[in-house]
Amino acid sequence: MRINKGDTVIDLGCGEGSITIPLSKKVKFVTAVDSSKRMLEILDEKCRAENIDNIKTIKENLEDVTLKEVGKQDIVLLSRSINGISPIKDTINNVNNIADKYVYITIFGPENWKFENDFYESIGKEKNDFAPYNYLFNILISMNIYPNIENLEIKTNRKYKSVQDAIDNGKWQLNNFTEEEKEELYKYLEKNLRKNNEGMLENPNDKADWILIWWKK
Ligand SMILES: C[S@@+](CC[C@H](N)C(=O)[O-])C[C@H]1O[C@@H](n2cnc3c(N)ncnc32)[C@H](O)[C@@H]1O
Known part of the structure; x- marks a missing residue:
């Protein structure tokens, strides 16, 4: 990110602050917005610590944050928080009005759900995917915003302490599964996760794929 010590940043969908906190050490001020009370409690705890x-x-x-409420910000960041946001055009328009210098968006790329997709296919279940990043790109072009696009090429696989840890990590949306499907998932993970030399479980198809989309105002 092109950031300066004197910059103000608004981090929309900040989560527990995995980007907010390191960013706060490089800029003047960060406004961190999230719809989840729990995420913000964790972030506040980390800040105190x-x-x-x-x-x-x-x-x-x-999507409800307004320029009037937060004022102009040098940089707007939306990291992995707008894959499912609607209405997307109004949200982008709003975000673009808030930003004074740059807008940075990360969005999940096509490889992000490879491991999950293989499982869905193996049990013959249909999976509802988010719109791929080329939709967002086309929407931006239609709004006369011409962004830069970069594949962040995250090389590391996700790692788990156990099969149960892999099931519980939040990716699997367990409420979509029947008890039988949950058992199938356990077997699938048992079969497809391999121990690495640190004793952690991983699979080469199970890694984050982030696309960075950014533009200068
Ligand atoms: C995958 S996490 C990303 C967290 C952080 N930005 C990062 O990249 O590490 C997505 C976050 O977006 C938040 N979120 C999802 N939809 C949102 C919305 N409509 N408004 C605000 N936050 C939202 C979730 O609560 C969650 O904390």
């Missing part, structure tokens, strides 16, 4: 005093948290849906 690290004595960070330049992050303010707001619990709100990112």
